[in-house]
Amino acid sequence: MIDLTPLSFSAVLLLLGLLGYVLVSQLIGFVAKSTRKKRNKFPPKIPIHLPNHSDAYFLVEPGGIITYSNPTVRDMFHLNGEKANLEVIAADIKPNESFFALCTREGKARFNLGDRLIEGKSYAIPYNSNEAMLVSFRGLDFEDLASGRTPSSAPQLSQLTRKKELHTVDRDEPIDNYFGIKDNGHNSMVLNQELEKRVQDRTQQLRLEHQRTETLLRIMTELSSSLDFERILHRTLEVLNEVIGASHATCMVLQPGNKKLRHLATVGYSNPLPPGGMPSALNINQGLVGWVLSNRQSVLIDDVLEDNRWIQLPNSWYHHRSAIGAPIIIGDQLLGVLLLYYPEVGKFSEEQLDLIQAAANQMAVAIKNAELYHLTRDQKEELRALLNNQRVETSRSRSILEAIADGVLVTDQHGEITLFNQSAERMLELKRAEVIGRSIEHFSGLFSGVALAWMDTINTWMQDPHSFNPMNTFSEQVSLDNGNVLSVNLAPVMNNNEFYGTVSVFRDITHLIEVDRLKSEFVATVSHELRTPMTSIKGYVDILLMGVAGDLSEQQMRFLSVVQQNTERLTILVNDLLDLSRIEAGQVNLSFEPLDLRELIDGVMEEINRLTVAENKTMQFNIELPLNLPRIKGDPERIRQILINLLGNAFHYTPSNGMVNLKAHRVGEEIQVDIKDNGVGIPPKEQGRIFDRFYRGENHMVIATAGTGLGLSIVAKLINMHHGRIWVQSSGIEGDGSTFSFTLPVYDFSRHAIRMSKDYAENTNR
Amino acid sequence: MPKILIAEDELDILELITFTLQFGGYKVISTSNGEDALEMTRKEQPDLVLLDVRMPRMSGYKVCTNLKASRDTHHIPVVFLSAKGQEAEIKTGFDTGAIDYILKPFAPDHLLKRLEEILASEAVKSGF
Numbered sequence: 001m002i003d004l005t006p007l008s009f010s011a012v013l014l015l016l017g018l019l020g021y022v023l024v025s026q027l028i029g030f031v032a033k034s035t036r037k038k039r040n041k042f043p044p045k046i047p048i049h050l051p052n053h054s055d056a057y058f059l060v061e062p063g064g065i066i067t068y069s070n071p072t073v074r075d076m077f078h079l080n081g082e083k084a085n086l087e088v089i090a091a092d093i094k095p096n097e098s099f100f101a102l103c104t105r106e107g108k109a110r111f112n113l114g115d116r117l118i119e120g121k122s123y124a125i126p127y128n129s130n131e132a133m134l135v136s137f138r139g140l141d142f143e144d145l146a147s148g149r150t151p152s153s154a155p156q157l158s159q160l161t162r163k164k165e166l167h168t169v170d171r172d173e174p175i176d177n178y179f180g181i182k183d184n185g186h187n188s189m190v191l192n193q194e195l196e197k198r199v200q201d202r203t204q205q206l207r208l209e210h211q212r213t214e215t216l217l218r219i220m221t222e223l224s225s226s227l228d229f230e231r232i233l234h235r236t237l238e239v240l241n242e243v244i245g246a247s248h249a250t251c252m253v254l255q256p257g258n259k260k261l262r263h264l265a266t267v268g269y270s271n272p273l274p275p276g277g278m279p280s281a282l283n284i285n286q287g288l289v290g291w292v293l294s295n296r297q298s299v300l301i302d303d304v305l306e307d308n309r310w311i312q313l314p315n316s317w318y319h320h321r322s323a324i325g326a327p328i329i330i331g332d333q334l335l336g337v338l339l340l341y342y343p344e345v346g347k348f349s350e351e352q353l354d355l356i357q358a359a360a361n362q363m364a365v366a367i368k369n370a371e372l373y374h375l376t377r378d379q380k381e382e383l384r385a386l387l388n389n390q391r392v393e394t395s396r397s398r399s400i401l402e403a404i405a406d407g408v409l410v411t412d413q414h415g416e417i418t419l420f421n422q423s424a425e426r427m428l429e430l431k432r433a434e435v436i437g438r439s440i441e442h443f444s445g446l447f448s449g450v451a452l453a454w455m456d457t458i459n460t461w462m463q464d465p466h467s468f469n470p471m472n473t474f475s476e477q478v479s480l481d482n483g484n485v486l487s488v489n490l491a492p493v494m495n496n497n498e499f500y501g502t503v504s505v506f507r508d509i510t511h512l513i514e515v516d517r518l519k520s521e522f523v524a525t526v527s528h529e530l531r532t533p534m535t536s537i538k539g540y541v542d543i544l545l546m547g548v549a550g551d552l553s554e555q556q557m558r559f560l561s562v563v564q565q566n567t568e569r570l571t572i573l574v575n576d577l578l579d580l581s582r583i584e585a586g587q588v589n590l591s592f593e594p595l596d597l598r599e600l601i602d603g604v605m606e607e608i609n610r611l612t613v614a615e616n617k618t619m620q621f622n623i624e625l626p627l628n629l630p631r632i633k634g635d636p637e638r639i640r641q642i643l644i645n646l647l648g649n650a651f652h653y654t655p656s657n658g659m660v661n662l663k664a665h666r667v668g669e670e671i672q673v674d675i676k677d678n679g680v681g682i683p684p685k686e687q688g689r690i691f692d693r694f695y696r697g698e699n700h701m702v703i704a705t706a707g708t709g710l711g712l713s714i715v716a717k718l719i720n721m722h723h724g725r726i727w728v729q730s731s732g733i734e735g736d737g738s739t740f741s742f743t744l745p746v747y748d749f750s751r752h753a754i755r756m757s758k759d760y761a762e763n764t765n766r
Numbered sequence: 767m768p769k770i771l772i773a774e775d776e777l778d779i780l781e782l783i784t785f786t787l788q789f790g791g792y793k794v795i796s797t798s799n800g801e802d803a804l805e806m807t808r809k810e811q812p813d814l815v816l817l818d819v820r821m822p823r824m825s826g827y828k829v830c831t832n833l834k835a836s837r838d839t840h841h842i843p844v845v846f847l848s849a850k851g852q853e854a855e856i857k858t859g860f861d862t863g864a865i866d867y868i869l870k871p872f873a874p875d876h877l878l879k880r881l882e883e884i885l886a887s888e889a890v891k892s893g894f
Contacts, residue, residue, distance in 0.1 A: 531849035535870035539782040542874050
């Protein structure tokens, strides 16, 4: 159905174009005629009224019958006062074949009246689809004759019965008015010639106009019966061919880019064109076609073989001689060429050229319209495909949003809920049908606390989208009244500063919270349950070692010391476990402040020195800190913990009399601390795992040292919480030791000063 | 001789603390539940109360809260000695009005040293 539409469309357009052409040409003709008529009433209509004039006029039909005459004729033939019988005149004049031949050939009417030879002028005028001769001669000639002697034919004339009446006309109207020419009195030879020529021209013009109108009407009729655009062109050519009498005709159309021509319709050739036409063998600048295209005018060639514009195709079967070419042109846009041929010389006339150009113009309109139609149709198809793709894309996105396990709530710029997926239904315990299309304000009442803040944020953004600040997104845990906890992330949907609404994505974290709670509870219980027996063990061992409960042998003292050390180890393990659990559960909150690394290290070194004393192991510690080292941003207790851990490791894993160097320097906005020892080192294959929980090296010194395998894991996590990094470098060769490096941010006083003054301003405003 | 009340439901630990404190030169009275601790503090008016947190019949937190709420006992310093080592638990202990929170396991000499400091500062406060 879609395929037929453009064709019928083109057909109708072409039909309308032709109809328009006929109407317009007739209208132009009518206007032209009416203006002429106003001026000189030419040409005469049939029946005619020949005017009273000193010249005699009569009209001779092809059969030799005289049909009309003016009063002067009646005078000449002595029919005065009576209604003249024209056959009486005819009998004298004898308008036979030789009379007509003379009229036609020389424009002279010659006849005998009595013994006098009368000579007048004759004009061919259209009359009842044929030509009649209007004959005029001067009354003077006749007067001469009449004054001499009575014509012998006079009695004859009167004797004849009158079959037709002469029509008289108004005597007042001068002949020059009637024919629109100047009357030079009796010397009107020139006038008559001009008049004659005009009548002839006009006759020919009318005939051609008639033919052209008829042809175009036929084309129109043909076209209205077809729906196929190429067939329309084909039929147009057929009709033209028939009227013009050409043997071959082709309609060639320029291809997109105007580089090539294509035969779209042909007539008279043995092979029919394939659908869609056939490319032309000629380029657009070659031959007759090239001339018509570049000159944009029609051309008539009597013999192509004599014309240098013609290119004879080498393998052509056709022997064209006469040719007519007309550009198919609309406005100033060249669309193609219409060509007609005939195998004989001098077939076509200039008048036919006009008709072909008219037909070419109609074809141009039809082709242009078809082109426009195709363009429109293609664009429509493209748009349809685009829309379809978008629809598919949209529904796909929607399906994804519907299917995901997270709750999704989308509001438009008016706060109306436009999307509320299944998960949202389940989590918020609201039916989709109840919320879609309704304003978010309706549901604020269902919530309290943070959930209410969630709804309020949507409302705030809706009322003032610019209140949104990327640093201030809504990302909260929302406890619902039913006991469920949701993790809500709310964001505005903005595009080029235009607010489209909001999207909330939320996840039910009720069970995660519960798991977290159970975990904390478990850790708390376990640590309590472990500490209680350890309290007894440690307490009693300590008391025994204090000698409070009585003297002990040296061996007893040694054994009890082992118990004490392992109890210590167990205590550290429990504390570390507890610490790690709390860090991992996010239960450790850091309180950041500007810290002087030198002060911290001094404090830590006191503790390390106590360790060296307790373990009776000498170690050289070199601390190198630049004087202008800026303060770092950190939690003092946690930074202490980090330093004790790393320095403690360096001490423990370096043999006695070893060396530990601590250096710090600024790198950009960070302070880098390097702790280098010359101890056992860490083999490269172990380096990737040392920050893992419970990983302990396989070195003998590591095994000999009390440790839990949790220290570095906690350190790494704490540094991470400070937005720093930690890494290790070691060749793994014993004695080369290892270097632990970590970074901590430099405290930015300017930023915090602003925030502090802002807090102060806010507080004082309240 | 300063008098110290110990409330501890673990008998091994109660004996350990008692031994340590007696060794340190204190007069020790003790109980193994919260209610008795509250009652005995009112009657005996010790110089210091050493409380476990988790005890039968009444938690150490509640005992401390009650002691601090009563005119008769609010001046007596309370020290928690507990295996509950989480931040929140320690904070709760201080919030109820305790003067210190010592974590188990403890070193006996460290405990004695700490109590000595507390009693000395209390003595300064009460004008001795």
